[in-house]
Structure formats: C-alpha cells, structure tokens
Amino acid sequence: MDFNLSPEQQLLRDSATRFVRERHPFETRRAIANGATGYSDGLWSAMADLGWLMLNVPEDQGGLGAPMADTVVLMHTLGKGLVAEPVINTGVWAACLLAGGEGGAVRRHWLDASASGAARLAVAHRENGRSWQGLPPATRARRDGDGYLLGGQKIAVCDAPVADALLITAAEEGQPGLAVFLVERNTPGLVRDDYRLVDGSAASDLTLLDCRVPAANRLLAGEEGAATFAAASDRAHLAVLATLAGLMEGSLELAADYARTRRQFGQPIAAFQAIQHLLADMFVACQESQSILFQALAAIDSPDAARRQRALSAAAVVMGEGLRFVTEQGIQLHGGYGVTDEYAISHCHRRGMVLAQWFGDGDEHLARFSRLAPHGD
Amino acid sequence: MDFHFDASLDEFRREVRGFVADNLPAHIAARQRHKSFAPDDLHTAEWQAILHRRGWSVPAWPVEHGGTGWSPLQQFVFNDECAALDAPVFPWGPRDMVGPILYTFGSEALKARFLPMIREGRHYWCQGFSEPGSGSDLASLRTTALRQGDRYIVNGQKIWTSGAAVARFGFFLVKTDTRCKPQQGISFLIIDMNSPGVTVRPIPQIDGDDHLCEVFLDNVEVPAEHLIGEEGKGWTYAKHLLDHERTGSAYIFWNKRELAKAREIARGEYRDGVAVIDSEPFRARLARAEARLIALEWSVLRILADEQSHWHPTALASCLKVRGAQLQQEITALQQEAMGVKALRYMAPRDLADFPVSALWPDYLVGKTSVALVARAATLYGGTLQIQRGIIARAAFGI
Numbered sequence: 001m002d003f004n005l006s007p008e009q010q011l012l013r014d015s016a017t018r019f020v021r022e023r024h025p026f027e028t029r030r031a032i033a034n035g036a037t038g039y040s041d042g043l044w045s046a047m048a049d050l051g052w053l054m055l056n057v058p059e060d061q062g063g064l065g066a067p068m069a070d071t072v073v074l075m076h077t078l079g080k081g082l083v084a085e086p087v088i089n090t091g092v093w094a095a096c097l098l099a100g101g102e103g104g105a106v107r108r109h110w111l112d113a114s115a116s117g118a119a120r121l122a123v124a125h126r127e128n129g130r131s132w133q134g135l136p137p138a139t140r141a142r143r144d145g146d147g148y149l150l151g152g153q154k155i156a157v158c159d160a161p162v163a164d165a166l167l168i169t170a171a172e173e174g175q176p177g178l179a180v181f182l183v184e185r186n187t188p189g190l191v192r193d194d195y196r197l198v199d200g201s202a203a204s205d206l207t208l209l210d211c212r213v214p215a216a217n218r219l220l221a222g223e224e225g226a227a228t229f230a231a232a233s234d235r236a237h238l239a240v241l242a243t244l245a246g247l248m249e250g251s252l253e254l255a256a257d258y259a260r261t262r263r264q265f266g267q268p269i270a271a272f273q274a275i276q277h278l279l280a281d282m283f284v285a286c287q288e289s290q291s292i293l294f295q296a297l298a299a300i301d302s303p304d305a306a307r308r309q310r311a312l313s314a315a316a317v318v319m320g321e322g323l324r325f326v327t328e329q330g331i332q333l334h335g336g337y338g339v340t341d342e343y344a345i346s347h348c349h350r351r352g353m354v355l356a357q358w359f360g361d362g363d364e365h366l367a368r369f370s371r372l373a374p375h376g377d
Numbered sequence: 378m379d380f381h382f383d384a385s386l387d388e389f390r391r392e393v394r395g396f397v398a399d400n401l402p403a404h405i406a407a408r409q410r411h412k413s414f415a416p417d418d419l420h421t422a423e424w425q426a427i428l429h430r431r432g433w434s435v436p437a438w439p440v441e442h443g444g445t446g447w448s449p450l451q452q453f454v455f456n457d458e459c460a461a462l463d464a465p466v467f468p469w470g471p472r473d474m475v476g477p478i479l480y481t482f483g484s485e486a487l488k489a490r491f492l493p494m495i496r497e498g499r500h501y502w503c504q505g506f507s508e509p510g511s512g513s514d515l516a517s518l519r520t521t522a523l524r525q526g527d528r529y530i531v532n533g534q535k536i537w538t539s540g541a542a543v544a545r546f547g548f549f550l551v552k553t554d555t556r557c558k559p560q561q562g563i564s565f566l567i568i569d570m571n572s573p574g575v576t577v578r579p580i581p582q583i584d585g586d587d588h589l590c591e592v593f594l595d596n597v598e599v600p601a602e603h604l605i606g607e608e609g610k611g612w613t614y615a616k617h618l619l620d621h622e623r624t625g626s627a628y629i630f631w632n633k634r635e636l637a638k639a640r641e642i643a644r645g646e647y648r649d650g651v652a653v654i655d656s657e658p659f660r661a662r663l664a665r666a667e668a669r670l671i672a673l674e675w676s677v678l679r680i681l682a683d684e685q686s687h688w689h690p691t692a693l694a695s696c697l698k699v700r701g702a703q704l705q706q707e708i709t710a711l712q713q714e715a716m717g718v719k720a721l722r723y724m725a726p727r728d729l730a731d732f733p734v735s736a737l738w739p740d741y742l743v744g745k746t747s748v749a750l751v752a753r754a755a756t757l758y759g760g761t762l763q764i765q766r767g768i769i770a771r772a773a774f775g776i
Contacts (some may be wrong), residue, residue, distance in 0.1 A: 001379065001380055001381065001382060001383075001450060001678060001682040002378060002379045002380075002682060003378060003380075003678075003679050003682050003684035004378065004684060004685050005378065006378065009378065067378075069378040256773075256774045256776075259774075259776070260774070260776065268776075270770075270774070270776040271776070273767070276766065276767060276770035276774075276776060277763065277766040277767070277770070279769075279770055279773075279774060279776075280695075280699075280765070280766035280767070280768075280769035280770045280773070281699075281766065283688075283692065283696065283769050283773050283774075284696045284699050284700060284769070287676060287688075287693065287696045288669070288672045288673070288676065288696070288700060289672070290679075291672045291673070291675035291676040291678075291679060292668070292671060292672035292675060294378075294380065294675050294679065295671055295672070295674075295675045297378070297380065298380035298381075313668075314667075314668040314671050314672075315668075317664070317665060317668040318668050318669060318671075318672045366661055366664050366665060366668075367661070367664075369664050369667075369668060370660050370661065370663070370664035373664070373667075375640060
C-alpha cells in the first residue's frame, strides 16, 4: 500500500501547480468568472496542450490511458486553483463514455476532438424533479428511419453553453437499460436555455423537441450502455470529489493565511483560541476528506458497480459535510470580506456548492451508501 | 499510488483469524462481549499467555525483546482480527508505554527484570501521570522524587490512575528537579505499588465502576535503579513514544467492533414491530457514522503506510485522536439509541459476567450503557479535545 505520488504524478502535480500559479492566479479566475462566458479559450487550449484531456482516453484510441490516480492528482490541484474549465465534463466523463461506447466514425471523431481540446463536451443527465440516480430518464428516444427522435428535458446541464456537443441520456423505446446520444450544438430541435451558476460557470436547461440525430450518434444502449454510463459517471464523480478535496485544502490555507495577517485588538486574530480551534477543526475535516477520497480511488477500478458506488457515496457523505464546514467557516474567519466577490474564499464556497451537486447531494449519497451496505440489512 | 493490500497480507490475515478462532477460549470472548473485564482480570492475562506461547504477545516490540518483526500493516491486520473476534484488549500502559520506553531508554538490569513479565502479562501496571492540579497542563506536575543515596523519596498525589488498586507496579512521571523549567525536571520512575507510603483510593465513577483511583505517595522509598533512563528526560521520552506510535489514539479496532455491535443491537431491537435497523432516521445516522469510520480507517492506513505529507506529523496524529474520540461517542450513542429504554437499566460493572441474560435482555445489551458513559472520557484522556485542537493549530499553522 503506497499513498505517495509516483515520479510521473509528481511531475503532473508540479505542472498543474505551475499552471495555476502562472496562468490562473485569483485575479484571472475572478475576471473569467465575471466575464462574458465564464470560460477561457486560452486556458482551455493550454490545458489541452499539456495533455490533460487525454488522460482518460485509452492508449489504443490515441490517448494516455492513465490510471485514475493521475486524474485525481490533476483535479485536486485544479480544484485548489479554482479552475472552472470543463475538464471533468470533457476529459473524464465524456471521454470515458466515448471510449466505452459503440459506433465508429462519430465516436472516433468526437473522442479525438475532445482529447485534443478542439471540442468541449458536456454530459446531460439531470432532469427536473429527479435525483441523480433516478433511472431511467424521462427523456425518450424513438427509432425513426435512419435516425432517432429525442424528446424530453434536461436541467442544469453544467458547461452546456460552451459545449460543442452534448451527450444526452435517454430511455430508448422498447429497450431496457439506458441510451446515450451525441447531439451537436446546433442540431434542430435542441433548445438551450443558458444561464450562469453561482460560481461564474454556466449551465443550460435543454429541451428536446423531436430532435433528430443520425443512428450513428447513439453511443450507448441497453443494459451494457447503462453499465458503461455508470462506470464513466463513477469516474467523473471521483474527479469531482478530488476537485473538492483540493478546494477544501485551498480554503483552509486561505483561512489560515488570513487569520495570521488580520489584526484586531492589537494582535493577529490567529492568536485567539476561538480562531485556532476553528482552524484545527477545518484541518481535521480536510484530512478526513483526503482519506476517504483515497478509499474511493482504491475502489474505482472494481468491476463491481455496487462496491464502487458504495465507496463513492461514503466519500460524498464525508466530503460533502466537510466541504460545507470548511468553506462556510472559511467565510466566517474572513469576517465581512468573506462575503465579497473580491476574496477567493467566497469563490471556494460557490464553486463547492456547484460541484457538490453534480452527482447528487449528501442525503442522496447517505441513502445510497446505506442501501449498498454489505451487511445484509 | 497503489492501494492494494498485497496478497501475502491476505494470507497473513487468514493465519491470524485461524489462530484466534482456534485458540481464544469462548468464555474469554464472552467476557469481552459483555464488557465485563476488570483491568486486573485474570482472563486477560490468560489470553496474553496464549499469545505469548505463539510469540504474538508484544507484536510491535523489536524482535530481540520478543516482538514479531511484523510490518505496520501486518500489526494493523493482527489487531483488526483480534478485535473482530472479541479478543480482550490489553491494557495500554505496560505493553505500549512502559515496554517501549524501557527497551529504548532503560538499563539492562531494568529490561531484564521487567520486560519478560510485561511480555507474559504477569502483572497489571498502572500509570501515574495526571495530578489534581495537572490535567491538561501535565508539565505543571508537582509530585517529587528526590534522590537520597541509592533511593528516591517520592511525595505527591496522582489521580485518574486506572487500576491502581490492583496494580503490582506503576510507572510514574515525577519531578526529580524542582528548580529548572517545568518540562525539564520530569523523570520516569517505576514504583512497586506495595511499597510503604503508597495509599490508593478508588474513585466511584459515572458507570458505578471504580477502577480509576487517586494515589497518595507519602515518603515512598523507591530504589534509584527504578529510574528509567536519565533524570529529567521524562518529557523527551514521552514525546519519543508519541512520535513512534501515532495511530493508537484512533481506537480504530474498537470503533469498528462497536459499530458492528450497534448494528447487532439495531437488528435485534424492535419498535412497533419494526426493527430499529429499518428505521430511516436510525439507518441514516448509522450510515453517517460508518462513512466517518471508513475515513478514519484510511487515515490510519495513510500513517501506517508512511505517506509523505507536507503537514507536521503531530497535526496528523491529533486528527486521528479527535475523530477517533468523537466516533467512540457517536457509536456508543447509536447503541444507546437502538437500546431505547433498555439502555437505562443499571448493570453494575463488577457483576456483568453474571447478568441474567434472557429473551427480553439479550446478551448484546450487557454492559453497553457502562461503556457509553465511560466513552464521555474519550474526549478527555490523553489530551482533551480542546488540547488536541491547540496542538493542531500550533503544529499545522505555526500559531
């Protein structure tokens, strides 16, 4: 058992740390978050050049086929640096779906485009009034000649406004399991309602009005499709949790730095025991989160979905609680500055809010963890 | 990064499990289940003797002193299996504190005299650290041991000395020099509890037990060779020990076993025809505790596997202490909740072995309330929760 970074992972972390320091200091982050789209083409292509979008593309499909630990290392650092580009959506979630999918040229084209950074992709699964795990989706797909007609609605699809194509889940008429369709941005019948999220990133509600796609755009189908979707989503979920761990560590460091510098009553507020104990509890929450993240990483390659998801849910429960504690108390320690846009801690809090919802909230994971208990209860 | 337990560790786990299953006497496991062990219980010694014959009574000690040479992960697996099968937990003092300090710093004569008896579990030892005026502020202790020729004359008072009434020996922190800075004049001394001038007063506890004691030391004469190592080094030795044993305070094996017991109680107890385990609020709280327990276990593994961290090791060790203690309280509270009104029955700790088990009062209930009450001390002993937070703030952030 070895928790230390390999030399390659050390290099990856160093390069991600340097990237954040040089290309994405807080003022840049703030400008992007408050900018026109919430995203940066320059950053995106720089990240693609560093090969970060190829980590989860198998070697025999032109990628790096890196172990999931590499993605965890990368996302931890990008999370700490508050980078909001759609790395997880494109480089992890969509990449895993495309890599595991059927279909020839379409799949191949979009996998190459995502790995090279030529395209951004977003996965659309959430529906109004449904939990993350509320399968099957109400969105329907019906075979129609040489294509499919999609109908339904998706809500709060993260990164969709900047995505060149969407990977949309649907229940296929007369088929068990789950289907995933690739729908290009400007396809007739796909209506996007775009809006910004609290962290400056963007999302869309999608309405599919008999949206017609070629048959070759069906990437996944049936029970096998459902299993591939689950495995890809689990990897993306883990990437989100790694981002959260980095975000928590970043919040802790911001809070500690602030407490050491901010003076009141003639001394740094860090001199007060009330502040020290709060920082200590934040430290404990960060360490606990890092530990249970390792536990989820250890299970991620298991072919047993229940085992993977139990491990992920355990992590989501502990980290969801820890995240809230660390970012909320981080704001508390900043006093009034904590609720301004000008201080990074408020960005940590808002980014955390968004990420913690991606794959279901704490209660949902508490229930799933309990349900998947191997105790026979 | 690589999170696989290697195959040899699985093999080792089977070996330990097989040995414990075959050799742990049923009556001893039953006593552990009922929490009916007094600190001086002969059954604990009986189990230690069994382990000693197998060469496993002091796994963490160096091989030349009777240890096993196991890796930290092997020791983890050993303790995990022992706890899961209800093997008795050994008193921490002699095996994990006196022993290591003796073989690291003690004279040959002291090692030859005391290490074998500790290894074989022959006597109970008590530990005299806290004093009425020195709890969290241990450095302020006032018990003195002043050298007169070939002996020390010890005067003072200790408190919270677990098992002092039945202990054959005690290891005490004393001031051998009263003039220097508080932390510098402290030494480790072994005291024969039968010495004239030693008076023990058991303290009635919150659960009706009285194994915690006050110890009065009135001109107690102690042979000078009972000093461990050098005068004035007690503080350094204690710190050395803490640096080498950073995961015990997590109580990970204890917490895992007691969570399983909480589940057992919740399966057996009903409200309005529904098993407690099937009540949604209870399930949620149980699941939350279990998730936190998994996090704690992985925190322990990170330290055992020697993860390189930019954080100070002391801060990381205190994290284990904080969460380990909080979980002890959370898990025993779950047990109490599952027991409902049955948790209120007073069961005298000394009589637990003879508790009249029945369909109404199954054996999984026996002794649990006592444990839950004593678990309030988990955030007190070994440095209170507040002291741990102070340690973390200092070690992690330099404040």
